[in-house]
Amino acid sequence: MPASPSTDPKDARGTAPAPDEAIEQGLPTAIVALKVVEALASAPGGLGVTRLAQLLGMPKARVHRHLSVLREHGYVAQDPDTNQYRVGWQMFLLARACNSRFDVVSLARPVLESLRDQVGQTVVISTFSDNEVVVIDLLRGTAPVEISLRPGTRFHHNSVAQGKIVLAFGAQKLRDGYLQQPLPACTPRTIVDPERLAAEIALVRRRGWADAPEELYIGINALAAPLLQADGELFGTLAIVGSIHYLPSTPDPAHVQALLDAAGQISAAMGHTG
Structure with a gap:
């Protein structure tokens, strides 16, 4: 009898997907970037990478990569004193x-x-x-x-x-x-x-x-x-x-x-x- 399909949340390598993979399996990168901006727009005082990662359920490294690209194009800005991010002029x-x-x-x-x-x-x-x-x-x-x-x-x-x-x-x-x-x-x-x-x-x-x-x-x-x-x-x-x-x-x-x-x-x- 063939084995029944597994319901265990693991990939073909037998390991559970990382949190960012779990998010981005269902969301294109552009949508994740919009989620980052959306979170910042809801926090007028700004957010740090750690808090933003917690809110989005993503690793800090992945959030930081999104922030770097968004900042380069003016969609987010970073406070030089607190290192917190907020929405930018763009x-x-x-x-x-x-x-x-x-x-x-x-x-x-x-x-x-x-x-x-x-x-x-x-x-x-x-x-x-x-x-x-x-x-x-x-x-x-x-x-x-x-x-x-x-x-x-x-x-x-x-x-x-x-x-x-x-x-x-x-x-x-x-x-x-x-x-x-x-x-x-x-x-x-x-x-x-x-x-x-x-x-x-x-x-x-x-x-x-x-x-x-x-x-x-x-x-x-x-x-x-x-x-x-x-x-x-x-x-x-x-x-x-x-x-x-x-x-x-x-x-x-x-x-x-x-x-x-x-x-x-x-x-x-x-x-x-x-």
Whole structure:
């Protein structure tokens, strides 16, 4: 009589499958990566590799491999102090593409259009990572000189007005970490001295807005203000970008006020009441 099929959870080698094999036998690698991102999205404070492996029922080595690939492509970010992982800037772009009806950009669209019409310049919303700001949406201006940007464009914090906002209104550890590393130069006017940048950050914090005349590109300036969430944490930045002819080194007070009013309206739409 032939032997009946075995119900023992072992493979042909007579050994039980490893936990990661048990998961991935039924799930493609891409789905496992999504499960990793899903777990991180449910933990705003971030997760370490050990805890994430426990939640997913996977070995730490396999989880770490997934995290490394996701981090390389911007889908997760790692806190340099705690080594914990959280969702990265690329997820903002993905969320925008998948859920544009309800995201912040859609809520902000009427405000962006009003600001663009007031100042005539390109209006940009950005989010951020530890070292860069990332453009997530924009409305092109009506001025004869148009600034070309696209979602996903990234800039170093010290080279743009949006980055100065992140350093001024973001977490202390982000600011401290950035000031301890070499500061890249884009033009002769880019701030590359840590003490000077620290002083600029303090100024931005006091007045509530930032500029960066010709610090990224010669002939280009930007004004930026913070976008704050209901809990007071920084979501990202709102910026006006244009030629130095239209946005001079000494900005028009009307432009600054229009920017601050628009940023306040978008922040209020996210629940911020400060």
